Amino acid sequence: MIGWKDIPPGMVILEAGSAMKIKTGSWRAAYRPKWIEENCIHCLLCWLYCPDNSVKVKDGKRGEFDYDYCKGCGICAVECPGKKGNKAIVMEEEVK
Amino acid sequence: MATPLNLKELSKQEIRFTAGHRLCAGCAAPTVVKMILLAACDYPVVAASSTGCLEVSSCISTYTAWKIPWIHNAFENAAATLSGVETMYRALKKQGKIDRDIKFIAICGDGGTYDIGFQSLSGAMERGHDMLYVCYDNGAYMNTGIQRSGATPTFADTTTCPAGAVIPGKPQQRKDLTRIMAAHGIPYVAQASPSHWPDLMKKVRKAIETPGAKFINIFTPCNRGWRSRTDDAILLSRLAVETCFWPLYEVENGVTRVTVKPKEKKPIVEFLKAQGRFKHIFEPGREQMIEAIQQAIDKNWERLLKEEEISASGEKAE
Numbered sequence: 001m002i003g004w005k006d007i008p009p010g011m012v013i014l015e016a017g018s019a020m021k022i023k024t025g026s027w028r029a030a031y032r033p034k035w036i037e038e039n040c041i042h043c044l045l046c047w048l049y050c051p052d053n054s055v056k057v058k059d060g061k062r063g064e065f066d067y068d069y070c071k072g073c074g075i076c077a078v079e080c081p082g083k084k085g086n087k088a089i090v091m092e093e094e095v096k
Numbered sequence: 097m098a099t100p101l102n103l104k105e106l107s108k109q110e111i112r113f114t115a116g117h118r119l120c121a122g123c124a125a126p127t128v129v130k131m132i133l134l135a136a137c138d139y140p141v142v143a144a145s146s147t148g149c150l151e152v153s154s155c156i157s158t159y160t161a162w163k164i165p166w167i168h169n170a171f172e173n174a175a176a177t178l179s180g181v182e183t184m185y186r187a188l189k190k191q192g193k194i195d196r197d198i199k200f201i202a203i204c205g206d207g208g209t210y211d212i213g214f215q216s217l218s219g220a221m222e223r224g225h226d227m228l229y230v231c232y233d234n235g236a237y238m239n240t241g242i243q244r245s246g247a248t249p250t251f252a253d254t255t256t257c258p259a260g261a262v263i264p265g266k267p268q269q270r271k272d273l274t275r276i277m278a279a280h281g282i283p284y285v286a287q288a289s290p291s292h293w294p295d296l297m298k299k300v301r302k303a304i305e306t307p308g309a310k311f312i313n314i315f316t317p318c319n320r321g322w323r324s325r326t327d328d329a330i331l332l333s334r335l336a337v338e339t340c341f342w343p344l345y346e347v348e349n350g351v352t353r354v355t356v357k358p359k360e361k362k363p364i365v366e367f368l369k370a371q372g373r374f375k376h377i378f379e380p381g382r383e384q385m386i387e388a389i390q391q392a393i394d395k396n397w398e399r400l401l402k403e404e405e406i407s408a409s410g411e412k413a414e
Contacts, residue, residue, distance in 0.1 A: 059108075
């Protein structure tokens with residue numbers, strides 16, 4: 001537990017991006033997204049639209065979900081264009 | 097060379113707003129921030145936010161989601177705060193103590209922009225500080241529990257204008273802030289939506305590369321306040337553009353240009369029916385309310401197209 005004496009004066013936060021220590025993935029209630037690789041056209045729209053940076057991309061190719069931070073909103077599944085009408089992201093029941 | 101605004105190239109850039117922020121699931125604000133910072137990826141950025149959802153959720157206790165220097169001061173003075181920082185930067189640059197080309201961006205909600213922060217915004221723009229002020233407009237004070245703001249659309253249900261027997265949601269009309277900012281005569285004013293991300297990013301990039309004061313108003317759906325699904329933020333922002341509820345345009349040195357013209361203008365009902373805050377206007381006997389909303393949108397859209405036409409012909413005459 002951090003006390004007031006440990007906090008820099010003026011509520012200055014010195015460590016950039018320290019919010020990464022908070023794993024918001026625990027917020028997911030009912031659903032989690034699932035990536036179906038064979039339907040993925042690597043358009044990266046899910047990467048762009050994800051409010052929680054939970055889509056990993058490497059060298060322009062889409063990778064797995066980062067369930068540590070995904071809050072399960074489902075925007076990626078709605079916006080996924082998929083391949084020939086088959087979505088590359090579907091929402092499935094959350095397993096804890 | 098400037099980083100091309102395509103997702104393959106942009107995905108190689110660092111996202112300077114991290115996960116772990118405590119904005120609601122499905123909030124469009126972090127996506128809007130991500131798009132702004134990606135469009136500005138070639139520059140060091142210093143940002144400020146007024147009090148609001150984005151502010152409280154991105155800097156809780158000792159945790160910050162920002163990977164750039166970012167300041168929160170109060171509700172009413174993000175523009176004043178950032179204009180002070182920008183002035184200091186100019187002074188240090190003059191003294192040769194800084195040589196980097198730094199961009200200054202304020203990112204504030206509609207409460208801190210349309211209402212409480214309006215005087216500081218107006219002042220900073222009039223003084224011509226070299227900064228971009230972005231409003232992420234979710235149409236109410238969502239952070240404190242969905243109270244009406246100057247940006248709340250007519251007839252929307254909020255906790256301070258609750259739809260019931262006395263009033264049918266917000267009785268007043270929405271303040272058209274983008275037009276007010278254009279009336280300041282600053283070099284660049286625009287309206288954008290995250291659904292049309294190439295348009296949004298082009299506008300941000302144009303704004304930060306234009307010297308002087310700039311303003312961009314960005315449509316930002318809020319599923320908690322709008323009583324909509326958590327997965328439809330982008331879908332709703334697309335509908336707002338396609339129904340002309342939120343026209344995408346820019347005013348560059350006084351010349352208005354509509355940047356996205358919907359192929360087919362959708363009826364406003366499609367936008368309204370997906371949101372619980374408009375549920376009451378679909379009750380029988382209230383058809384004239386939807387009609388009134390539609391008429392206001394048609395009138396605004398016609399005026400905007402006319403404005404574009406007039407300012408274009410004025411440009412040719414010069």
